[in-house]
Amino acid sequence: MLDISNRAKKYKGSPIRRISSMLEKAGNNKKIISFGGGAPSLAPPQEIIKYVEKKLEKEPQKSVAYTSTPGPTHTRKLISEDLKKEEKIDIPTDNITLTVGGTEALYSTFQTIINPGDEIITTDPCYLGYTEPIKLARGKQVRIPTYWHENFQIKEERLKEAITKKTKAMILISPDNPTGATQETKNLKAIVEICEDKKIWLITDDIYKNIVFEEKFTNSRKFGGYENTISLSSFSKSASIPGVRIGYAYGPKQVINKISELKQATSLTAPKLATLFVDKFLENKGKIKKKYLSKIVVPTYKRRRNHMKKMLKKYTDLEFAVPKGAFYYFINIGKEDEKFSNKLLEKNVVVIPGKYFGNNGKKHIRLTFVSEPKNRIEEGIKVIGEELKK
Amino acid sequence: MLDISNRAKKYKGSPIRRISSMLEKAGNNKKIISFGGGAPSLAPPQEIIKYVEKKLEKEPQKSVAYTSTPGPTHTRKLISEDLKKEEKIDIPTDNITLTVGGTEALYSTFQTIINPGDEIITTDPCYLGYTEPIKLARGKQVRIPTYWHENFQIKEERLKEAITKKTKAMILISPDNPTGATQETKNLKAIVEICEDKKIWLITDDIYKNIVFEEKFTNSRKFGGYENTISLSSFSKSASIPGVRIGYAYGPKQVINKISELKQATSLTAPKLATLFVDKFLENKGKIKKKYLSKIVVPTYKRRRNHMKKMLKKYTDLEFAVPKGAFYYFINIGKEDEKFSNKLLEKNVVVIPGKYFGNNGKKHIRLTFVSEPKNRIEEGIKVIGEELKK
Numbered sequence: 167m168l169d170i171s172n173r174a175k176k177y178k179g180s181p182i183r184r185i186s187s188m189l190e191k192a193g194n195n196k197k198i199i200s201f202g203g204g205a206p207s208l209a210p211p212q213e214i215i216k217y218v219e220k221k222l223e224k225e226p227q228k229s230v231a232y233t234s235t236p237g238p239t240h241t242r243k244l245i246s247e248d249l250k251k252e253e254k255i256d257i258p259t260d261n262i263t264l265t266v267g268g269t270e271a272l273y274s275t276f277q278t279i280i281n282p283g284d285e286i287i288t289t290d291p292c293y294l295g296y297t298e299p300i301k302l303a304r305g306k307q308v309r310i311p312t313y314w315h316e317n318f319q320i321k322e323e324r325l326k327e328a329i330t331k332k333t334k335a336m337i338l339i340s341p342d343n344p345t346g347a348t349q350e351t352k353n354l355k356a357i358v359e360i361c362e363d364k365k366i367w368l369i370t371d372d373i374y375k376n377i378v379f380e381e382k383f384t385n386s387r388k389f390g391g392y393e394n395t396i397s398l399s400s401f402s403k404s405a406s407i408p409g410v411r412i413g414y415a416y417g418p419k420q421v422i423n424k425i426s427e428l429k430q431a432t433s434l435t436a437p438k439l440a441t442l443f444v445d446k447f448l449e450n451k452g453k454i455k456k457k458y459l460s461k462i463v464v465p466t467y468k469r470r471r472n473h474m475k476k477m478l479k480k481y482t483d484l485e486f487a488v489p490k491g492a493f494y495y496f497i498n499i500g501k502e503d504e505k506f507s508n509k510l511l512e513k514n515v516v517v518i519p520g521k522y523f524g525n526n527g528k529k530h531i532r533l534t535f536v537s538e539p540k541n542r543i544e545e546g547i548k549v550i551g552e553e554l555k556k
Numbered sequence: 557m558l559d560i561s562n563r564a565k566k567y568k569g570s571p572i573r574r575i576s577s578m579l580e581k582a583g584n585n586k587k588i589i590s591f592g593g594g595a596p597s598l599a600p601p602q603e604i605i606k607y608v609e610k611k612l613e614k615e616p617q618k619s620v621a622y623t624s625t626p627g628p629t630h631t632r633k634l635i636s637e638d639l640k641k642e643e644k645i646d647i648p649t650d651n652i653t654l655t656v657g658g659t660e661a662l663y664s665t666f667q668t669i670i671n672p673g674d675e676i677i678t679t680d681p682c683y684l685g686y687t688e689p690i691k692l693a694r695g696k697q698v699r700i701p702t703y704w705h706e707n708f709q710i711k712e713e714r715l716k717e718a719i720t721k722k723t724k725a726m727i728l729i730s731p732d733n734p735t736g737a738t739q740e741t742k743n744l745k746a747i748v749e750i751c752e753d754k755k756i757w758l759i760t761d762d763i764y765k766n767i768v769f770e771e772k773f774t775n776s777r778k779f780g781g782y783e784n785t786i787s788l789s790s791f792s793k794s795a796s797i798p799g800v801r802i803g804y805a806y807g808p809k810q811v812i813n814k815i816s817e818l819k820q821a822t823s824l825t826a827p828k829l830a831t832l833f834v835d836k837f838l839e840n841k842g843k844i845k846k847k848y849l850s851k852i853v854v855p856t857y858k859r860r861r862n863h864m865k866k867m868l869k870k871y872t873d874l875e876f877a878v879p880k881g882a883f884y885y886f887i888n889i890g891k892e893d894e895k896f897s898n899k900l901l902e903k904n905v906v907v908i909p910g911k912y913f914g915n916n917g918k919k920h921i922r923l924t925f926v927s928e929p930k931n932r933i934e935e936g937i938k939v940i941g942e943e944l945k946k
Contacts, residue, residue, distance in 0.1 A: 167783055167784070167808045167810055167811065168669075168755055168756070168757055168783070168784050169669075170668055170669050170810075170811060170814055171667065171668060171669055171670050171671045171674075171693070172671055173667060173668075173671070173693075174667065174668040174669070174814045174817075174818070177668075177814055177817040177818055178817065179625075179816075179817040179820060180820050203622070205621060205622045208617070209616050209617040210616055210617065210620055212616070215612050215613070215616045218612060219609045219612050219613060222605050222608060222609050223605070223609060226599050226600055226602070226605045227598070227599040227600065227796070229799070230600055230796070230797040230798070230799045230800050230833075231595060231798060231799045232593070232595045232798045232799055233799060235569075266656055266801075266822075266823040266824075266827075267823065267824055269820075269821070269822065269823055269824040270822060270823055273821055273822045277561065277563060277564065277692075278560055278561060278563075278564040278567075279558075279559075279560050279561055279564070280561050281561045281562055281563070284561075295820075295821070295824075298820065298821040299821045299822075302667075302818075302821055303561070303563075365558055366558070367558055393557055393558070394557075394558050406617070406620070407620040408620070408621060408622045408825075408828075409619070409620040409621045409622055409623060409825070409827060409828025409829050410620050410827065410828075410829050411656075411823065411824070411825070411827040411829075411830075418557045420557055420560075421557065421560060424560060424564045424567055426569075427564075427567040427568065427569040428564070428567055428692075430569060430570050430659075430685075430688065431659070431663055431685070431688040431689045431692055432656075432659065432660060432663045432689075432822055433656040433657065433659055433660055433801065433823070434656075434657055434659040434685075434801070435798075435799070435801070437656075437799060437800065437801040437827070437830075438798075438799025438800075439799050439800050439829070439830075440801075440827075440829075443620075
């Protein structure tokens, strides 16, 4: 084969995607208990499915036509209204662009703000989907440790220490993947103030904002930063529609315009069909969204979280932080994590080795409670307990 | 606002997207006759719409679930079979990845093969969607002129002259945008041989392969190049579903794997919902596709092409090449094209200035016959005729 680019030689696939691909090939092997990937196991709201069906029936052509690159004004207006209503922030429609899930939002944000050598601060452990797009924008990921015994809080001093002249941005994700942690108000406020003071971009990854078990999500703009904050989210988790691939980014208009220009080269236009799901989900002041989240998503995942906690207490001696949002436990198991995960895999239980999320994730495993019902959670944790005792 | 990346400062939005966005804002202004954007004006095949409706109804969760990054094996297998049946080429399923339309396929191909300074050969005029992603991969676009009075054929000598030590790839698009030209067999053969001989990648953009009026599309692999050809296509034009955003790339397995790794960072996974459209379109040996193309798409566009030709003869003295595929006329009007296009816009007729497609496109305009029915084609060409006489 002819030579590929040096850039491509350094591409690195995500080990989680590898596991997903493996599971897909395994097909409907019911024996496998997955605490692995973060795929919602709930059906999406019936109303939005029905709506899209009807739209396809009544306006087939319009439903699958091109739209503008940032997406239909109507859809972005609904998002603007939702942000106003739910998070008390004022984001004009033109400051919002739709994206192919949260992933395109992240990728295009990094491409749009990072120069070669710029440093981007993340936590350690952190979502492994940041590493590759930061590298592709030729930035350098700088990690600040968080610990389970501190509830994975971002400590002000550690953040300040990590900032150098080359720091271009910091990523805040709360609720967090892989830890399920939410940042306390005083930390959020400190982060916003430090970013404003040091003139660095604050990228808030609000993918899990609707999945919170104790307190309501706080948009960091409550404490300022309208001019240096870029936020992103998606409907994959909140509406349980990850295969529709629809998300959004918002921030200062100039940067959103730039993201939209890049988007012309990466995906051309917003996916019109996908925007219909959003339209229904958010219409009538988010009536369907509110009902779906409060009656189905949050209670279901909360029950599973609680059940997993109970099972972890029952079958293991582990100590751990209980997640306040998202759908992950990140647990120190006190032994090498990848080998341990491979052993579990032999017993048909999938967990993700903590080291995939950073050096500070070594000897941890990530367990999601999004995919399996209660009885299978017990079954899987029991296997983990047995394996730990070996 | 804080500083953005130098890369982003150089982003350049497509002028065509700007026109689309303007038209979207103008809403349903029926007065505007658009010979501008390449949006199909046909309804997609009823069968695939019904199929997706039914899938959403019967398997809502599964229809919008995550899938693997390259996409469901089933869908890729159908594409492999379609390539075998229609184009007589053998492409294993694992050599295919689904993409967000043709655009993501192009972007990720360029990122995956281009090193800074590498030269990529295109024609002049050429599709303006190549320029930005080549630049984003830090490549250099090198253009070889084609002319209407040569039916926009790529001349072997000009291609050979353009090749230097830095040439990394050549892009072949036949049928072509903006000219509607198809390359003659002897030219295709010469291109394949030159690329193999000079060890450069051949990227075939087969977006319009199903929209041909005289002869069947010829896959360049008929003449070799399995090891150095990367091809892409999409269902936007063939199934009239541009807002679904589904396309694919195929080529040597190693390069497709690399594209797929990049895809994890740009769009995470194939859009499951979108793959359902493809499944139905291609099932049963492409029965629906075949019927839709032969009974609706090709005859409709052919009638409009012929009608536009007739109207151009009736209302103007212009000489031009008649397109053999795709849905564009690219016509030398003998005067400055952007001003002329702006004047037409005042009269509610949209055409695209030829210079957007390259220096050799100056004094040309691109007219698409995809969007308007026959009576409106006459109306619009009449306005063009009047304006030309001024």
